[in-house]
Amino acid sequence: MSAPAGATGPAGPIETTGRQRATDPEKLLEAARGGAGGDRRALARLLSVAERGGEPARHLSRATAPAAGSSYSIGLTGAPGAGKSTLTGRLVAEMLDKGAGPVAVLAVDPSSPLSGGAILGDRVRMQDHALDRNVFIRSMATRGHLGGLAAAVPEAVRLLEAAGWPTVLVETVGVGQVEVEVAGTCDTVVVVLNPGWGDAVQANKAGLLEVADVLVINKADRPGVRETRRDLVHMLQLSRSMDWTPPIVETVASTGDGVADLLQAITRHRAFLEESGGLVRRRAKRMVEEAERLAVSRFTREVAGILGSEAVLKRFRSGALDPATAADEVVAEISRRLASDG
Amino acid sequence: MSAPAGATGPAGPIETTGRQRATDPEKLLEAARGGAGGDRRALARLLSVAERGGEPARHLSRATAPAAGSSYSIGLTGAPGAGKSTLTGRLVAEMLDKGAGPVAVLAVDPSSPLSGGAILGDRVRMQDHALDRNVFIRSMATRGHLGGLAAAVPEAVRLLEAAGWPTVLVETVGVGQVEVEVAGTCDTVVVVLNPGWGDAVQANKAGLLEVADVLVINKADRPGVRETRRDLVHMLQLSRSMDWTPPIVETVASTGDGVADLLQAITRHRAFLEESGGLVRRRAKRMVEEAERLAVSRFTREVAGILGSEAVLKRFRSGALDPATAADEVVAEISRRLASDG
Numbered sequence: 166m167s168a169p170a171g172a173t174g175p176a177g178p179i180e181t182t183g184r185q186r187a188t189d190p191e192k193l194l195e196a197a198r199g200g201a202g203g204d205r206r207a208l209a210r211l212l213s214v215a216e217r218g219g220e221p222a223r224h225l226s227r228a229t230a231p232a233a234g235s236s237y238s239i240g241l242t243g244a245p246g247a248g249k250s251t252l253t254g255r256l257v258a259e260m261l262d263k264g265a266g267p268v269a270v271l272a273v274d275p276s277s278p279l280s281g282g283a284i285l286g287d288r289v290r291m292q293d294h295a296l297d298r299n300v301f302i303r304s305m306a307t308r309g310h311l312g313g314l315a316a317a318v319p320e321a322v323r324l325l326e327a328a329g330w331p332t333v334l335v336e337t338v339g340v341g342q343v344e345v346e347v348a349g350t351c352d353t354v355v356v357v358l359n360p361g362w363g364d365a366v367q368a369n370k371a372g373l374l375e376v377a378d379v380l381v382i383n384k385a386d387r388p389g390v391r392e393t394r395r396d397l398v399h400m401l402q403l404s405r406s407m408d409w410t411p412p413i414v415e416t417v418a419s420t421g422d423g424v425a426d427l428l429q430a431i432t433r434h435r436a437f438l439e440e441s442g443g444l445v446r447r448r449a450k451r452m453v454e455e456a457e458r459l460a461v462s463r464f465t466r467e468v469a470g471i472l473g474s475e476a477v478l479k480r481f482r483s484g485a486l487d488p489a490t491a492a493d494e495v496v497a498e499i500s501r502r503l504a505s506d507g
Numbered sequence: 508m509s510a511p512a513g514a515t516g517p518a519g520p521i522e523t524t525g526r527q528r529a530t531d532p533e534k535l536l537e538a539a540r541g542g543a544g545g546d547r548r549a550l551a552r553l554l555s556v557a558e559r560g561g562e563p564a565r566h567l568s569r570a571t572a573p574a575a576g577s578s579y580s581i582g583l584t585g586a587p588g589a590g591k592s593t594l595t596g597r598l599v600a601e602m603l604d605k606g607a608g609p610v611a612v613l614a615v616d617p618s619s620p621l622s623g624g625a626i627l628g629d630r631v632r633m634q635d636h637a638l639d640r641n642v643f644i645r646s647m648a649t650r651g652h653l654g655g656l657a658a659a660v661p662e663a664v665r666l667l668e669a670a671g672w673p674t675v676l677v678e679t680v681g682v683g684q685v686e687v688e689v690a691g692t693c694d695t696v697v698v699v700l701n702p703g704w705g706d707a708v709q710a711n712k713a714g715l716l717e718v719a720d721v722l723v724i725n726k727a728d729r730p731g732v733r734e735t736r737r738d739l740v741h742m743l744q745l746s747r748s749m750d751w752t753p754p755i756v757e758t759v760a761s762t763g764d765g766v767a768d769l770l771q772a773i774t775r776h777r778a779f780l781e782e783s784g785g786l787v788r789r790r791a792k793r794m795v796e797e798a799e800r801l802a803v804s805r806f807t808r809e810v811a812g813i814l815g816s817e818a819v820l821k822r823f824r825s826g827a828l829d830p831a832t833a834a835d836e837v838v839a840e841i842s843r844r845l846a847s848d849g
Contacts, residue, residue, distance in 0.1 A: 223831040230829030319830070449823040452830050453814050459834035460814075460841075464806035472795050472802075481791040487572030488661070488794050489565040492801035496845060499802075503842035 190214060190225050200329030201267040201299050208328050212303055215320040226320055232327035234448055239431060240351030242337045242344050242373065244364070247357045248383045251418040252427075253336045257300055259421075259428045260332065267299040269330040271321055273337045273347055301330060319350045319455050349376045350451055352444065353434045355427070357381045358397075360389035365396035374400055377411045379430045385415035385423065409437055467499045532556060532567045542671030543609040543641050550670050554645055557662040568662055574669035576790055581773060582693030584679045584686050584715065586706065589699045590725045593760040594769075595678045599642055601763075601770045602674065609641040611672040613663055615679045615689055643672060661692045661797050691718045692793055694786065695776045697769070699723045700739075702731035707738035716742055719753045721772045727757035727765065751779055809841045 196207035214221050241249050241256075250272075257268050305321060318335060325333045335351050337344040348354050356377040358364045368374055374397075382393055394413055401411060412430045416423035438444040471477065472495060480486040538549035556563050583591050583598075592614075599610050647663060660677060667675045677693050679686040690696050698719040700706045710716055716739075724735055736755055743753060754772045758765035780786040813819065814837060822828040 223835075226831035227829055230832075231826070233826065233829065445824055449820050452823045452828075452833070453820060455830035456833035456837065457810055457814050459830060460810045460837045461803070461807050463834065463838050464810075464841075465803050468799055468802045468806075472799050478791050478795060481794045482787055484573070484575065486794070487569055487575065488797035488801060489568035490572075491794070491798035492805065493565075495798065495802045496805050499806075500842045500845035503838060504846040 190221065190228060194225075194228055194324075194327060197328040200331065201301070203328055205301060208301070208324075209303065211324055211328075212305075212321055215324055216305055216317055218317065222317075222320060225324065229320075229323045229327035233323055233452075234326075236322075236326040236331050236333055237353075237435060238322050238333045238335060238351040240335045240337070240348035240354045241357060242348040242354070243357030243381075243383075244359075244367065245338060247359050248418045249336055249338075249357050252357060252381070252383055252416060252424070253334060255416075255418050255421050255424040256427060257334065259424045261297065261299055263428065265332065265428070267301070267330055268332045268334055269301040269325045270303070270334045270336065271318065271325075272302070272304045273318060273335060273344075301325070318347050319451065322350070345372050345376060350455070352438065352447065353378045353431050355379045355381060355431065357383050358393060359384045360387050360393045365393050365400060369400050374411075378409065378434045379427070380411050380413045381427060382413065382415045383418050386417045386420075390415060408441065409434070409443075464499065467503070468495055471495050471498060532563065532570060536567075536570055536666075536669060539670040542673065543643070545670055547643060550643070550666075551645065553666055553670075554647075554663055557666055558647060558659055560659065564659075564662060567666065571662075571665045571669035575665055575794075576668075578664075578668040578673050578675055579695075579777060580664050580675045580677060580693040582677045582679070582690035582696045583699060584690040584696070585699030585723075585725075586701075586709065587680060589701050590760045591678055591680075591699050594699060594723070594725055594758060594766070595676060597758075597760050597763050597766040598769060599676065601766045603639065603641055605770065607674065607770070609643070609672060610674045610676055611643040611667045612645070612676045612678065613660065613667075614644065614646045615660060615677060615686075643667075660689050661793065664692070687714050687718060692797070694780065694789065695720045695773050697721045697723060697773065699725050700735060701726045702729050702735045707735050707742065711742050716753075720751065720776045721769070722753050722755045723758055723769060724755060725758045725760050728759045728762075732757060750783065751776070751785075806841065809845070810837055813837050813840060 190211065193207040193211050196204040197211060211225065214225055216222075241253055243249055253270060253272075257266075257270065260266050260268050303321075305317065322333050322335065333351075335347065337347050348356075354376045356368060356373045356379070358368055358381065360382055374380075380397055382390055382397075394415075397413055412433070414423060414427045414430050416427055418424070435444075438447065472491065477486070477491065481491070532553065535549040535553050538546040539553060553567065556567050558564075583595055585591055595612060595614075599608075599612065602608050602610050645663075647659065664675050664677065675693075677689065679689050690698075696718045698710060698715045698721070700710055700723065702724055716722075722739055724732055724739075736757075739755055754775070756765060756769045756772050758769055760766070777786075780789065814833065819828070819833065823833070
């Protein structure tokens with residue numbers, strides 16, 4: 166399969182070309198600025214830096230920090246097969262039609278370390294947008310990042326902000342803990358369900374209703390819409406007592422029905438957040454969580470490094486060491502080491 | 508409901524009586540020794556110490572460490588409704604019949620911070636054993652422990668070892684990540700399924716087949732046993748390439764059918780582990796994981812303590828701080844603090 170002209174894959178031709186170009190993140194960031202008018206190859210290379218993590222990513226993170234909050238991020242999540250990709254495509258088209266572009270799309274698949282066939286297949290359906298100058302599409306599937314995808318995605322979003330993309334759509338593939346966390350790092354979280362008994366209950370179990378700002382019943386031309394809506398209303402009443410009640414929007418992504426309603430619901434939620442001061446609070450809280458993940462990952466890596474040694478295993482095997490003592494020793498050793506580093 | 512004579516609840520009458528007794532863990536441990544002949548109130552109080560965590564639990568952990576490896580632990584897990592409680596009751600009875608007692612049972616429910624009705628209800632079915640001098644039953648449902656249940660359970664198991672119980676059965680309620688982790692801390696892991704399409708697939712998704720040493724199709728008098736067995740064989744072939752292939756045992760816990768086969772399968776797995784040297788390796792690896800969890804939890808608590816402050820939130824809100832810088836600052840501060848503590 167050949168990549169569509171405007172598409173930006175995680176590696177491939179971009180990396181090859183990129184090798185002959187500047188590698189300095191500041192220069193790349195300078196080139197990538199200007200949103201839809203910026204250098205997309207530079208942007209793609211920067212996203213690879215964020216994806217790979219480590220010191221270069223942290224350096225980049227400091228460079229993009231001043232731009233934080235200049236764009237709006239929308240997370241789309243829900244069970245596989247719910248029609249998220251098609252809906253994302255329709256939503257992007259609707260935004261462009263309504264003059265709400267340009268839009269950057271991050272397609273996140275935590276379960277696949279390589280961007281696999283499914284994602285590429287989905288992307289094909291979005292080719293018409295990929296060719297559009299006002300859309301930027303990027304897959305993220307790495308597990309290498311320190312702090313995981315839940316840390317890499319906010320960095321990528323900030324990068325897109327710094328590069329001048331006013332709206333970032335983050336689409337996740339599954340409904341595991343990681344996907345819920347990733348979606349939860351966005352300003353507005355859209356949870357996509359299908360009609361039919363059980364889907365709403367599953368979403369509730371997976372913790373999706375807790376993070377949802379807008380609920381979508383996609384494939385609403387199928388039977389069971391009323392029951393699913395009733396289940397959702399019931400569960401929202403039970404689980405939430407807050408100032409924003411997630412609206413429930415019915416869509417048929419394959420025909421585009423209801424997609425305008427979805428965009429309206431997102432816009433209303435954004436207005437609510439901005440007027441109530443909730444947006445500032447939400448973003449600050451998110452940054453605290455991101456810092457937590459980064460710091461804990463740092464310590465976790467150090468802990469695993471020490472405890473993974475053959476010498477430690479030997480002491481455990483011979484009965485000379487118990488877990489509590491080992492933990493105390495490790496905490497002390499890491500603290501000494503990091504304190505003298507600083 | 509009144510507690511059966513020999514039952515030992517997490518609090519209740521034991522705590523009340525206990526207040527007039529020794530509180531020194533060493534003295535309590537001395538009193539609890541002797542297995543079925545030891546002081547069960549002392550044992551129950553020690554288990555409460557392990558459950559609550561903190562410095563007293565760490566102190567206790569060091570006192571029980573020399574006994575590590577003197578008993579054999581069996582984990583029973585599987586979806587709610589699979590019949591684990593009934594099967595546990597039958598298995599305990601079979602062990603006592605075959606002279607493989609005494610047996611201590613830990614019933615673990617991570618989803619409930621209080622030991623709720625379900626557990627108590629299950630326990631009622633085991634009353635006949637609770638009254639037996641050769642059985643000790645205890646519910647664990649705390650979330651307060653530093654490092655979670657996955658850290659508290661191995662400590663409780665070591666405590667039962669140190670108190671002279673040669674076999675410890677750990678029964679978990681659900682099939683979440685925590686349950687899989689808890690079951691994985693045992694020497695032999697038994698995964699309980701039911702016949703019918705989908706159950707085997709669910710267990711595989713939940714990561715249960717990866718930790719299973721013995722597979723049970725319970726309620727094997729219902730239709731679908733052959734299909735479930737075929738699914739299991741297929742998935743085991745795909746996912747595992749190792750020296751031990753988990754046997755698949757069919758049981759009907761309500762009648763006791765197949766329970767003797769289950770005990771035999773467990774005994775064979777134990778013999779395999781002991782002869783191959785796998786038991787020593789498995790236990791050392793587990794202690795490494797336990798130490799990891801304890802150390803990481805320690806750091807996590809420190810990180811949350813600093814980042815949870817209003818001062819940090821304010822700096823994030825004003826744009827004066829980015830997550831990467833915050834993480835660096837926090838790592839440095841905690842290291843300095845802990846290094847000077849030590």
